[in-house]
Amino acid sequence: MRESFVRGVRLGIPYAVVGFVLSLSFGVVARQAGFSPGQAIAASAFVFAGSAQFAALAVFAAGGTLIAAVAAAAMMNGRFLAMGVALAPSLPGGPLKRGLQGQTVVDASWALANNGDGTFDRWLLFGTTAPQYVTWVLGTVVGVYGGDLLGDPDRIGLDAVFPTFFLALVLAEIRDPTSRRVALLGALIALALVPFAPPGVPVLAAAAAALLGVPRRREAG
Amino acid sequence: MNVWVLIAACVAATVTIKAAGPVLLGGRELPAVMLRVIAYLAPALLSALVVTAAFADGRELHVGAETVGMIAGGFLLWRGRPLVLAVLVAMVVTAGLRAIL
Numbered sequence: 001m002r003e004s005f006v007r008g009v010r011l012g013i014p015y016a017v018v019g020f021v022l023s024l025s026f027g028v029v030a031r032q033a034g035f036s037p038g039q040a041i042a043a044s045a046f047v048f049a050g051s052a053q054f055a056a057l058a059v060f061a062a063g064g065t066l067i068a069a070v071a072a073a074a075m076m077n078g079r080f081l082a083m084g085v086a087l088a089p090s091l092p093g094g095p096l097k098r099g100l101q102g103q104t105v106v107d108a109s110w111a112l113a114n115n116g117d118g119t120f121d122r123w124l125l126f127g128t129t130a131p132q133y134v135t136w137v138l139g140t141v142v143g144v145y146g147g148d149l150l151g152d153p154d155r156i157g158l159d160a161v162f163p164t165f166f167l168a169l170v171l172a173e174i175r176d177p178t179s180r181r182v183a184l185l186g187a188l189i190a191l192a193l194v195p196f197a198p199p200g201v202p203v204l205a206a207a208a209a210a211l212l213g214v215p216r217r218r219e220a221g
Numbered sequence: 222m223n224v225w226v227l228i229a230a231c232v233a234a235t236v237t238i239k240a241a242g243p244v245l246l247g248g249r250e251l252p253a254v255m256l257r258v259i260a261y262l263a264p265a266l267l268s269a270l271v272v273t274a275a276f277a278d279g280r281e282l283h284v285g286a287e288t289v290g291m292i293a294g295g296f297l298l299w300r301g302r303p304l305v306l307a308v309l310v311a312m313v314v315t316a317g318l319r320a321i322l
Contacts, residue, residue, distance in 0.1 A: 157286070
């Protein structure tokens with residue numbers, strides 16, 4: 001348990017470094033959109049979900065409604081529903097305790113804690129999330145107060161950080177032929193839906209690609 | 222729109238979504254077939270996030286400087302280079318292309 005947590009912290013550090021840059025750009029963009037420093041920092045400290053924060057912010061900045069902004073965030077987080085379902089059997093305790101443990105799920109931690117057999121190492125999950133949470137909040141603080149020195153985040157290529165971060169997670173996951181096919185199919189489903197569905201939905205729908213895992217060892221089941 | 226209301230609503234939505242699976246499904250054994258599907262959720266969801274971040278702008282498909290930057294970073298990752306270096310290169314390539322174009 002303790003070893004898993006410490007190992008998780010170590011594994012989490014590179015993701016935490018990149019998360020710092022991501023949340024820094026969130027801080028800059030949030031200030032530009034009209035958030036106060038306290039509001040931008042509170043968003044990172046309590047929402048703690050990068051894609052949802054950026055999605056809600058984009059709707060807010062474009063003058064959208066409250067419902068549209070929250071819906072965009074919720075749909076971006078739709079994948080956490082699938083991740084939570086996957087994680088559930090590996091969490092002990094009553095419903096409240098399990099629900100609290102479920103809050104520690106972020107993409108990198110969930111992927112790294114995945115044992116590959118349908119079970120999860122929850123202490124590794126907690127450990128991997130810990131440094132990512134710290135730098136997520138710190139990055140926003142720096143972005144909020146230092147953003148003026150930076151100017152336009154896109155000019156220095158900050159928008160390339162997000163896809164590269166997730167590409168690293170994918171490359172760590174596709175170790176066998178089935179997972180490579182699943183990743184390819186998931187990408188195709190998402191791209192095919194982009195023109196037709198609101199942002200976030202294509203990612204959630206891509207979860208269907210995991211059904212390619214069904215036929216394996218069917219004779220045994 | 223009140224920003225504090227927006228943040229509170231986003232917190233409520235995120236906490237509910239993250240809690241749903243563990244609260245409703247925790248502490249029970251899932252059938253083997255479900256465990257196999259669960260094991261493959263990660264590549265499915267993560268690769269979808271990559272392509273939507275790199276090739277989608279709202280509801281439009283596009284290729285931008287950041288797409289090229291990500292590919293440059295991805296090449297380094299594929300060659301086994303550290304994540305932080307790959308992200309740095311992705312940023313430099315993206316920023317460089319924007320400066321030229």
